[in-house]
Amino acid sequence: MRAVNLIARRELRxxxxxxxxxxxxxxxxxxxxxxxxxxxxxxxxxxxxxxxxWLPAVAALLLPALxxxxxxxxxxxxxFELWVTLPFTATELVLGKYIAGMAIWSxxxxxxxxxIALLYSLGAPDLGLICSGYLGALLLGSLxxxxxxFLSSLTKEVVVAFLxxxxxxxxxxxxxxxxxxxxxxxxxxxxxxxxxxxxHLSALVRFxxxxxxxxxxxxxxxxxxxxxxxxxxxxxxxxxxRD
Amino acid sequence: MIRAEAITRNYGEKCAVDSISxxxxxxxxxxxxxxxxxxxxxxxxxxxxxxxxxxxxxxxxGHDVSAEPLAVRRSIGYLPExxxxxxxxxxxxxxxxxxxxxxxDAATLSARCSQLVERCELSSVLDQRIGTxxxxxxxxxxLAASLLHDPKVLLLDEPTHGxxxxxxxxxxxxxxxxxxxxxxLFSSHVLAEVVGVCDRILMIxxxxxxxxxxxxxxxxxxxxxxTDLEGLIxxxxxxxxxxxxx
Numbered sequence: 001m002r003a004v005n006l007i008a009r010r011e012l013r014x015x016x017x018x019x020x021x022x023x024x025x026x027x028x029x030x031x032x033x034x035x036x037x038x039x040x041x042x043x044x045x046x047x048x049x050x051x052x053x054w055l056p057a058v059a060a061l062l063l064p065a066l067x068x069x070x071x072x073x074x075x076x077x078x079x080f081e082l083w084v085t086l087p088f089t090a091t092e093l094v095l096g097k098y099i100a101g102m103a104i105w106s107x108x109x110x111x112x113x114x115x116i117a118l119l120y121s122l123g124a125p126d127l128g129l130i131c132s133g134y135l136g137a138l139l140l141g142s143l144x145x146x147x148x149x150f151l152s153s154l155t156k157e158v159v160v161a162f163l164x165x166x167x168x169x170x171x172x173x174x175x176x177x178x179x180x181x182x183x184x185x186x187x188x189x190x191x192x193x194x195x196x197x198x199x200h201l202s203a204l205v206r207f208x209x210x211x212x213x214x215x216x217x218x219x220x221x222x223x224x225x226x227x228x229x230x231x232x233x234x235x236x237x238x239x240x241x242r243d
Numbered sequence: 244m245i246r247a248e249a250i251t252r253n254y255g256e257k258c259a260v261d262s263i264s265x266x267x268x269x270x271x272x273x274x275x276x277x278x279x280x281x282x283x284x285x286x287x288x289x290x291x292x293x294x295x296x297x298x299x300x301x302x303x304x305g306h307d308v309s310a311e312p313l314a315v316r317r318s319i320g321y322l323p324e325x326x327x328x329x330x331x332x333x334x335x336x337x338x339x340x341x342x343x344x345x346x347x348d349a350a351t352l353s354a355r356c357s358q359l360v361e362r363c364e365l366s367s368v369l370d371q372r373i374g375t376x377x378x379x380x381x382x383x384x385x386l387a388a389s390l391l392h393d394p395k396v397l398l399l400d401e402p403t404h405g406x407x408x409x410x411x412x413x414x415x416x417x418x419x420x421x422x423x424x425x426x427x428l429f430s431s432h433v434l435a436e437v438v439g440v441c442d443r444i445l446m447i448x449x450x451x452x453x454x455x456x457x458x459x460x461x462x463x464x465x466x467x468x469x470t471d472l473e474g475l476i477x478x479x480x481x482x483x484x485x486x487x488x489x
Contacts, residue, residue, distance in 0.1 A: 006343055010329075017331035082327035085291045086344045087316040242294055 007096025064165025136210020176202025274437030330374030
């Protein structure tokens with residue numbers, strides 16, 4: 001754990017050494033809170049639904065932007081060689097970087113607390129629903145970050161890392177979008193392709209359950225398990241991919 | 244300290260290092276010579292555990308690089324060809340990070356840092372971000388970082404690249420201090436530099452070991468042949484497929 005802690009601290013500091021983390025996090029937060037405020041007053045309901053509805057789209061852009069810095073940038077700057085010749089295992093390296101990324105994601109979520117304050121200033125919102133939504137947001141962030149980290153470790157081109165990370169995130173989210181599910185089901189009704197994809201691959205369907213206040217063990221296990229698969233793949237890539 | 248037995252490294256169809264064997268003992272500074280693209284960096288990268296072997300057996304400080312990579316990394320100080328430095332970090336923080344990565348306690352780390360900062364003349368840039376340091380400083384920062392944990396084996400890939408003549412001279416003096424109790428493998432394509440500081444010379448070209456001989460023996464052989472040491476080594480390099488290893 002000492003090594004993981006050391007790596008995470010170094011990475012967290014490094015993320016904030018460059019303006020990309022500040023700019024990306026602040027801009028994403030601003031966009032998300034603006035969207036929330038607009039929809040919240042139109043909907044006229046005392047919940048965070050508008051925030052959680054837009055959160056996956058923001059995460060699909062923000063987390064790949066963080067992940068591209070965590071591996072692809074290291075490979076481009078040749079500091080990857082330093083990392084893998086220091087006495088750290090690939091698992092420690094991946095966990096350290098993942099924890100740094102999750103710390104920023106948590107800070108980002110913390111930045112959305114003015115929305116909760118707004119709810120409380122207007123009445124008595126359902127705290128359980130808020131907590132369930134935030135738990136889902138943490139798990140969704142974990143999944144999107146770990147897949148973007150894995151894809152970032154495969155290339156030394158930061159733009160490629162960002163775009164593939166976004167594409168991966170969109171795939172995980174859009175596979176559960178009702179319109180896409182309907183279109184795919186319509187294309188091949190006997191295969192029920194859209195429904196099958198939504199059932200097995202979609203992070204959005206599972207996140208929506210959390211947003212609606214349903215903390216299911218199977219959904220939590222799916223998020224954690226899938227994140228672990230991506231982290232394991234990331235460790236494999238760190239051990240085996242060399243320039 | 245370093246024992247390479249028929250080590251091979253392939254990149255797809257291309258053989259970058261072709262079954263070479265050599266040893267480096269404690270207290271010995273061995274120069275690793277060869278033209279650009281000869282395979283020197285590949286060998287050093289295998290020794291540092293960065294690259295896996297395609298064949299053969301390689302042990303560093305008694306640890307097999309394939310089976311015990313972590314133990315090998317703890318035993319080596321590795322100065323890569325291109326400075327692998329975190330540009331956004333300040334020099335002091337970077338040295339601290341490298342020391343902590345090697346598990347040094349605060350007191351030892353502080354003492355080692357002070358010693359190396361003085362020896363590598365880094366005091367003027369200690370609070371500067373690495374990205375703003377000149378090439379010579381960056382090289383010295385890398386060297387200081389590779390020495391922090393007092394490694395038994397030093398792997399130096401083109402250590403004087405980017406240094407001015409005064410810094411090169413200082414580096415040579417430094418190397419004489421460093422050699423005590425350590426195995427030093429020092430790659431360069433500058434013949435005079437290697438001849439000046441090394442006890443033994445390895446020469447590699449096209450991935451094959453062409454020469455593995457003590458500098459004194461080579462000097463003697465050169466004088467018998469009526470040439471100088473550099474001439475003798477160049478002759479060996481020009482006969483790329485004839486192995487001259489001892």
